[in-house]
Amino acid sequence: MRLSLAFASFLFFSSAIASPVQVGEAVTSDKRSETVSSAVYNDLVFYFKYASSSYDIFSPSCPRPNGNTLVSTISNLITDTQGFIARDDNRKEIVVVFRGSTSPTDFLTDAALLLVPFISPGVNAPSGTLVHAGFLLAWDSVASSVISTVSSQLAAHPDYTIVTSGHSLGGALSSLAGISLKQNFPNSKLRMYTYGQPRTGNKAYATFVNTQIGVNNLFRGVHTFDGVPTIIPPILGYVHHATEYWSTIDPTSALTTRQCNASGEDLTCSDAIISTGINPPHLVYYNILASTPFCS
Numbered sequence: 001m002r003l004s005l006a007f008a009s010f011l012f013f014s015s016a017i018a019s020p021v022q023v024g025e026a027v028t029s030d031k032r033s034e035t036v037s038s039a040v041y042n043d044l045v046f047y048f049k050y051a052s053s054s055y056d057i058f059s060p061s062c063p064r065p066n067g068n069t070l071v072s073t074i075s076n077l078i079t080d081t082q083g084f085i086a087r088d089d090n091r092k093e094i095v096v097v098f099r100g101s102t103s104p105t106d107f108l109t110d111a112a113l114l115l116v117p118f119i120s121p122g123v124n125a126p127s128g129t130l131v132h133a134g135f136l137l138a139w140d141s142v143a144s145s146v147i148s149t150v151s152s153q154l155a156a157h158p159d160y161t162i163v164t165s166g167h168s169l170g171g172a173l174s175s176l177a178g179i180s181l182k183q184n185f186p187n188s189k190l191r192m193y194t195y196g197q198p199r200t201g202n203k204a205y206a207t208f209v210n211t212q213i214g215v216n217n218l219f220r221g222v223h224t225f226d227g228v229p230t231i232i233p234p235i236l237g238y239v240h241h242a243t244e245y246w247s248t249i250d251p252t253s254a255l256t257t258r259q260c261n262a263s264g265e266d267l268t269c270s271d272a273i274i275s276t277g278i279n280p281p282h283l284v285y286y287n288i289l290a291s292t293p294f295c296s
């Protein structure tokens with residue numbers, strides 16, 4: 001059933017998507033159809049490699065994430081929230097990375113669809129800012145320890161940029177961690193990367209993230225017809241924040257990746273495809289199978 005739906009969606013997708021010639025025409029007529037620069041694309045790939053490395057269940061302490069220094073691991077056994085914090089002394093970055101769903105507990109977290117007030121250490125969200133109860137429980141279970149580690153890293157490296165990353169459930173946690181860290185360290189630069197991120201909060205949350213972090217510092221990668229970004233529907237009150245970077249055709253490259261508009265819900269991007277849930281494109285980003293480790 002799921003496979004046939006995925007296939008039907010793929011057929012729909014194939015016919016709806018512009019052929020290379022049409023893409024060329026669209027570029028000249030519509031700025032939003034522009035493909036990304038290789039610098040933007042290479043960064044999407046680079047931060048995905050961190051997210052992918054966080055699935056390494058056989059060596060959870062990925063010793064050299066993306067070749068960089070492992071500062072500490074993130075772990076809460078009750079909510080089964082895992083990840084790590086790395087430091088890149090070349091790029092001058094402190095990178096906070098979250099693992100996606102691998103365990104039954106993670107799927108329960110995903111299923112807690114209720115929207116609740118965004119109450120989290122150091123966060124002053126406008127009233128009416130609501131987020132997914134399960135994702136918030138998971139982030140809040142590690143927030144204090146992540147904030148304290150980032151704080152001591154920033155004390156030693158005050159000019160470093162904070163970067164968050166994660167795939168799937170890890171993408172939702174990257175989102176919550178990103179805005180929380182921006183609130184806790186407002187004077188630091190911050191960029192947020194997410195891949196196959198499900199909708200995480202309501203419209204007030206999307207606006208809060210877009211305005212506090214800035215749409216140019218938000219990178220929400222979506223691979224072709226990955227069904228997870230659209231699995232939690234807007235009818236439940238959820239809205240995506242900016243900025244979707246939609247990779248339209250395999251193999252993924254800068255030429256097949258579009259920057260979508262700053263609304264977060266650009267109907268000409270992956271929103272246009274009916275969700276088929278967790279499907280094959282969810283598991284592969286930038287031609288890399290999620291869970292491939294980049295740890296040396």
Ligand SMILES: *[C@@H]1O[C@H](CO)[C@@H](O)[C@H](O)[C@H]1NC(C)=O
Pocket residue numbers: 261262263265266267268269
């Ligand atoms: C983004 O695109 C959608 C259509 O896909 C449109 O309704 C919306 O107004 C656009 N928003 C911005 C900020 O450009």
